[in-house]
Amino acid sequence: MLKIYFYECRRLLFNKFFAGLAFTLLFYGWQVLNRVTVLGVSHTAPFSAWSFGDYLCRLLPFLWSGTLLFLTFFTAPAARRAAVLTRAAAMSPRRYGAVRCAAALSGTCLLTVLVFSEAAVFYGVYFHWHSWGELFLPAMAAAVPPLLFSLGSGWLLGQRHHVLLLIWMAVLLLLLVLPLPDAFGMWNGSFFRQYPLACGTLDPAFSVPAAVGTVQAAFAAAGIAALFLRISRSDSCCRK
16 A cells, blocks of 8 residues: 555656746745735734735645646546556455555645745844744634645546536636635635724734634535545445
C-alpha cells in the first residue's frame, strides 16, 4: 500500500507541471507579500492574523486550481483506461481510491506548506517576527475548508467527466469578483479586510463570527463527505 502511495506521489510531484505550479505560486505570493501584506490590511500589522489571512485568500485560487489539477492525473481518459489494470491488483479498488486520495491531499498540503513557508521567510527577514502560533487559527479557518471542498467535490466531478474539473477551477476566481454575503467572506477575502474595521478597535484580536464559522465548517464537512462518497464508489466504478 505504501509503495503505491509513494508511486502516486512521484507521479504528481516529480514533473514539470508541479515545478511550474510551485514557481507560479511562490512568485505571485511574493508579489502579494511585498506589495499588499507589507502595508498591513485594514490598519493592522503586516504580521497580524488579518493581513496573513488576506494573503492566504489571495493565493487560494492557485491552491484550489492546483488541487483540481492533481485530480486530472487520476480522471483523464488515459488514467481511466489504465484503471482497468487495478482490477487485477491484490489491493481492493476502494483502498486504491483511498491511496490516490491521500496522494492528492499530500500534493495539496505540500503547496500549502510552500505558501506558509514563504510568509515565514518574509516575516522573519523583514520584521524579525516568528510568533507563528498566533496565525494557526486564521490559517486553518481560511485554507482548510475550501481545499477539502475542492478535493472532495473535484473528485466527484472528475468521476463524471475530467473536463468538469477545468470548469470547476474557475469557480473560485468567479467568487473573487462577485458580491457575496458576509458569511462567505473568507471565500473572496473580504472578511479579512472588512471585519477588523467593524470591530471598532485598532488591530483587534482574531475572531470568527458564528455565521462565518458555520459556513466554513459546512464546506469542510461537505468536502470530507464527498471524499468518503467517492472512495466508497470505487468498487462500483471499477466494475463498469
